[in-house]
Amino acid sequence: MSETNRENVKNSGEDSQGSAQAPVPGVAKPSIPAAAHAKPAAAAARPAAKPAAPAEVLPEPRLNNGRGRLLGSARLWPTEVWPNPWARPSFVRGAYWLAGIVAGVLLLGWSVGEISVWANLAYDWAMNLLRLRQVPELWAQGAWSAVKVVVVFHLVALAPLFLVWWERKISAHMQSRLGPMYVGGFHGWAQTIADGIKLMLKEDVSPRAADAWIHLLAPIVAAAPAVLAFAPVYFGSGLTAADIDIGVLYIFAVSGMTVIGIVMAGWGSGNKFSLLGGLRAGAQLVSYELPRTFSVIPVILLVGSLNLTAINDFQSGYWLGFIPRWFIFYPVMGQIAFVIFLIASVAETNRIPFDIPEAESELVAGFHTEYSGMKFSLFFFAEYAYVFLSSALVATFFLGGGNAPLPFLRIWPSWLWFFAKTGLIAFCFLWFRWTFPRFRVDRLMDFNWKFLLPWSFANIAFGAVYLFL
Template identity: 40%
Template sequence: MNPFTATIWFKSFADWAENLPVRIHDWILGLLPAWPWLHWLTTALLAIVLILTFYGLFFAMITVTERKGLGRFQNRPGPNRTGPFGLIQPFADAVKAICKEDIVPAAADKVLHFIAPCATVFFGLLTLAIIPAGRHFTALNLDAGLLYFFAAGAASELAIFMAGWSSHNKYSLLSAMRALAQLISFELPLLLVTVPVVMVAGTLSLPGIIAQQGAWTLGGLVPAWNFFTPWGFFGFIVFFIAALAETNRCPFDLPEGESEIIAGHLTEYSGFKYALFFMGEYFGMLALSGLGVTLFFGGWNAPCEFLQFIPSYCWFTIKLFMMMFMFIWIRATLLRLRIDQLMRLAWKLLVPLALINLVVVAFWLRTGDWAGPLQLVRWAVAILLELVPFILIGRHMSKGLGPRKYKYAQ
């Protein structure tokens, strides 16, 4: 036994914690009559309740983390009045949002105006259902899970367009146009960059992709996650940039663009509908973060072998939180791109890089049996294949830009 893996007691505790959700599930089913349809229904309902509470609470905690984090980034305390360290702030916000008057513009398309915020949350939750949040925590285990994810995720673009169109406001309309252009453009690199993972895992099922990454090298210290391969590293960067754009986060928050088109599609929303948009946006972020964790960071797997005593759902939550923190960090740091630069970034940089990534992963799979010094050659070739196009395209795109030297009048 690995000396790090602690004692038998530790091991049994780990098993107990890992299987706790299954035990609770079995216990509830044991209380019910043994009708198969009732068991099926109860399992489904439990999964729904679990998704709503887990991601709902995660959303609440992320909003307070974001506000406090932004506060610290910006040299101010952030919310700290409501509850200990301002932790109850999101619930106070929710109460406020519910109590506020819901204003619908007279000229708005009232049906679409109502459906749009519901649709954002709905599609966000649909995508969350497929993410494996732990060893026994996959609400919806589909063989073509990845396809389902993109099918449900793409629909959330429709919701933003609905909101922008139905508000009958010029700012909202501009925002709707921006959102459509942006989301459709970034859907492509996002999709392309997941293909290598599917090629390596040989399956579209998300638990299958995680199982492929569930090993360790170098004495159980380095996980066999896709992120620690050349194609996975570059793929994740492309994935993350595309995910930022897909969720309308800074530096790609053009559809919201509060300094240009005020709040874009949110201009004509108030009260709880406004809050629903935020919820939808955060669910979208959580879903894409969860997908990123699943595809590149081994899902719920522990980073080191001896850390397996911590339950898998805790690892997933930690990884999810770190991904979300990256979103917050970038929001506090970066400036917004312009729409033409955004499109250039998608079509001229991210799509070519994602396509090159396909070639690299083909090479990687082909050379899987290279050993010894050939292994080094394999790494070097893969890294060069990724890096050289990136540098060349990047140089080409930033041509003519750079810090300037200024002269002074005499």
């Protein structure tokens, strides 16, 4: 009896599985129908209620040549399924999408051309209009500055949105998963927007132990310089909000203020982990300011100006007609400066492998443990804005800013080249984050003071040699 019962159970189980699985067209089940497994005794045990099933051929799940799918499980075993990535339709589709996106961007850049031309047209038109309306010159200029501020602010605000989405997608694909796939339709492009809305709607919790004012002010102090620092950034020929002569100095000075906000957050949260995180951040950011700044000094020496447009223009042109005169191609000096600046920039943005101020596994979340909702997202925003800023600075200082890598590629406008280079460096930032483990706090300091800083000093000497050549 028990034997037949077991058979029944087994068979019904197989039946239900067989019918629950999605039929795959093109693969027919081989000859034996599901009910034929049952022994005659089992069929006799449940007589008239269910007549013997007709010999219909149920589709069987595709077994991928016997590999890849488990019995009774709808899950696919990863990696065993496809002989190579190009045999995988989604991979090919993704490649087409990427190629299409790149082609679309190139086409857009080619058709738009230099934005500064359009901007000059708009400027002339607006100024003429205002002059006809007898608006005073100062007001007119003020209005135009306001327009520039709005544009740059939106650029700064939207870049983190894009960067976050991009980071999530890149990290996902580095980790053999998909990342956001639903919100917005195409690969979850609107996920960050949805997250931003969610963060804005969240309750703003501040702990009882916190120092209320400092706790409130910290994210603002941290995030405001991130926006301010973009004023002199060169986005393409003629695209600079404030083309000031001390641009480099201004950027380093203003972005250095963020550390105050972070230390305030660590102190004001009333949490020991936050305090440790804030102190670590203070030590780290102040230390890494030094090699970061010193690594740029050779560049400034050669250009003779702190103006980012001047630095960009200095790198235009080609040696031998095809080697771009970018600083990264200056032997020894350029490469050392580039590497030091890149490393120090990663450290400045508190990202892995230098994310000890917010080391998740040690300090929970470091200085922003106690922040939620919009305050938290301000820190988040500041981090990504600085990633964007650092990438832009690397692109301007070392990768020739808006200059095309080869002479014939100058058909594409400078802003496109600038953003392409910025994106490349930003990708490096994300790539580091998902590849490296975290430094330990004392090793991090050793690395800075005993390695980066001496080499950045030495590099000033290397740069000085070029002045005499």
